[in-house]
Amino acid sequence: MTIVAWTILVMFFVRLYQVFEPLLFAGVFEHGITEALFQDGWFTSFGFAMLTSAAYAALSLTGIIVLVGFLRMKRWSWVVLMVWTGISLTITLFDYFYSEANYIIMASDTIVAFALSQADVQRIFGIRTDPGERLD
Amino acid sequence: MNASTERPTLPASTPDFDLLRRFEPVLRFTKGEQFFPMDVGTHVKESSLWSHSPDGRDTLLVRQGDLDLEKLVQPRDAAFGTVHYLRFIEPLSLSEAARALADQARLRTKLKNHFHAGLGRLARGGILPRLVDALFSASFLLRGRVPAASAAAAELAYFRLRRRNDTYTYYGRVVRNNGWVVLQYWYFYCYNSWRSGFNGVNDHEADWEVASIYLYEQDSRLIPEWLAYASHDFKGDDLRRRWDDEDEINFADGHPVVYVGAGSHASYFRKGEYMAEINLDLPGWVRRGLNAWNKFWTETLGQQPVDPFRIPFVDYARGDGLAIGSNGTENWTPVPIAESTPWVSQYRGLWGLFAQDPISGENAPAGPMYNRDGSPRGAWYDPLGFAGLDKVPPPPEALNLLEKNCRDITTRQEKLEALIPEKAGQLQSLGIKLKGMEGNPHLAKQYASLERQKDALVGEVRGLRREHFENAALLQGLTGRLERMRQGARDDPRAHIRHLAIPVKTARMRFENATQTWAAISQSVLLIGIVVLMVATPKYIIAGLVILTLLLVAIESVLRGAFVQTVGGITVFLAMVSAAILIIHFWYWILIGVLLITAFFLMAQRLREVD
16 A cells, blocks of 8 residues: 555656646746736736646645545545546546647556556545445 | 245145145236236137238238137148237227327326336436447337337227226146146236336237246145246246245235236236346357456456446336235136147247247247247246256155165265275285386386286276265265254255345435436437537547546436446546557557566566575
C-alpha cells in the first residue's frame, strides 16, 4: 500500500505541471502579467491561459484535500480520485484525437487508474468488501 | 417435519385417478392473468386446422366450428417438412384488430383484472442490455410473430368460453418406472400472453405446462418424495424439490402449491418475481471474444463481469390472483390421459398458430407427448430423467443398493488382501533372482526377459495396492452414509440443485420512480443526443457520442446504486485506451525502459551471489 500511496502522491505532483504549463507558455514567470485579460467582453488568449491555470490551481487545491483523505484511507477520497481521473482521461483522450495530446498527463492518469483498481487498494478503501466478490 | 410437510400416504392399491386427486397441485396465478387451464376439446372446437407445407403455403384443412378431437386425429398424408397446426384466432382485419384491443381494455376494467408491473424489467437491467433489448424488439419485424391484436382477441374469446363453461381442467397421467410412481399433471392454456400482457419474451397461441410428483412404495403405502415443475432455463435436478423442503414448497391442505408465471405459465415453487434473462444467440466468435474480454476484465483488471447480450425479463409469479385446487377459489376438473388417448398420441401438430418464427419463441407448442418437430417429448417418455431422478433410487431401495455396494467392495477387499501379498512375494522372488543373474554376461537374454516380467508385476502390484487403498476410502464413505441412513438421517433437500430459482428482491432499487422513468426514456435521450451532435457538432460526433454514452451510464449508475462500481469500470476502460495509445506512440522507449529495468534487475540478482 505504501508504494501505491507514494506512486499516487508522485503522480499528483506531476499533475501540478498542468497548473504552470499555461503560465510558462504565456511567459508570466519571465515578464509578469503584461497583457490585457479581456478584450471586447471576452477573454484574450493571455486571459484564457490565466483562466486555465486558475482552473487547474483550483483542481490542485481540491487534489490536496483528496490526497489528505487518500493518505488517511477514506473511502470518499478513492471515489473522488477515480472520478477525477476518469474526467481527466476523457479530456486527455479528447485532446489526443482532436488537438495536441498531453502524454505526461495521459500516462499519469493511466497509472493512477490502474493503481486505484487494484483489488488490495480497493479493499483498503472499503470499495471491495470481499475478495473477488461484488463491488459496492 | 411440521404438519404442512408431513407426508400423506395412500395404500399402494389406490386407483390411479384417486392418486391424482389426492396429490393434485393448487395453482396460484398472478393478478392480471387472463388465461387458465382449460379442456382441449373446447379449444379444438373453437379452432381451425391448417397445414404449412415446405414451399410456404398454408392450407385450411378443417374450418373453425367443424373441428373436434375426433377429426383432429384423422390420418392426413403430407410431404416431409409439413407442419400441422391449429389456429385459435383467425386473421384479423385492421378494424377487427382495433375493436379487439378496445374491447380488451373494457373487459379488464369491467373485471378489475389489471396487472401492475411494479419495478419494470427495463429498470432492472443496465443501459447496455436495454439497448440490446431494443434490437431484440426490432427483430420481431424480421421474425415471424403473433400479431399484437391476437392476444386481445384470444382474451375476449377465452372470456366468452369461460362464461359458457367455467371449468378448469388438468390432464393427469400415472407412470410406474424404476420403483417410482410418477403423477404427471398437464395443463393446457389457449394462449401465452407473456410479451403482450407482461412485457415478457414471447406470445404464442396454446401453451402446455407440466408438474410432476414422484412417490415410492414402502410397507404397501405410497409416499410422496419429490416434486418437479417445468420452468424456464431449468432442467434435470434443478427442477426438483423434496416434499419435506418446507422453505421451498408451500402446501394448501396437503396439496403442493404451484405459483404460475403471469402470461408465461412457467411454474415456480415460491411466489415472487423472477428474472428470466435470455442470452442472444450470438455467433461463436463473438461469444468467444466476449468471454476472453470478460476474463481479462475480471481476472486481470478486477472489474465486474459484463454481458450486454443478456436481456432481462421478469416472470411475475406473485400468487395474488385466482387459485385453482384445494382451498382455492376454483376447483379442478381432472381428466386422465395416457398413450392410448387418441389426441395425445395421434396428433403430432401444433396446438396453436405456427407463426413461422425461426427461433420458435412465437410458434405454438405441440402436445404433451411431442416436441414441435414431432419428436417425442422427454417429459413424457422419460419422466424420471426429466427431473434428474433416473439416477436416484427410491429411499427403501437406496438402503438395499448401498448395502449391496458395501458388501461387494468388502468382498473385493478380502480378495485383494489375499492377492497382494501373493503378488508381492512373487515380485520379491523375481527381484532376488535378477540380482543373482547380474555379473553373468551369458544370462543377458534371460535377464532381459525376467526384467520385463518384473516390470509387469511391479505395475500389477502397484495397481492392486492402489485399488485396495481407494476401496478402503470408498468403503469408509459408503459405510458412513449407510450408518446415517440406518439412523434415519436425510441429506440436505437441496444438495442436488446447482441453479436455484430465487425470486428477486423488489425493494433493492433506490429512487424507484426516477429509475423507472429513466429506464423508459434513456434510449430516446441517447438518440436525441446523437441527433443534436449530428446537427450542432458534426466534427466531434464520435467524441461527443462517447462522452454522451459515458454520461448516460454514469446517471444510470447513480439511479441503480452502482455509481462507484461503474465509475471504476469506465475509468479503467479509458485507462486501457490511453495505455494502448501510449504503447503505440512510445513502444520504442517503453522497450528500452523494459530492457534497462530487466538488465538492472538481473545485475542485482547476480551480484547477490558474488561473495
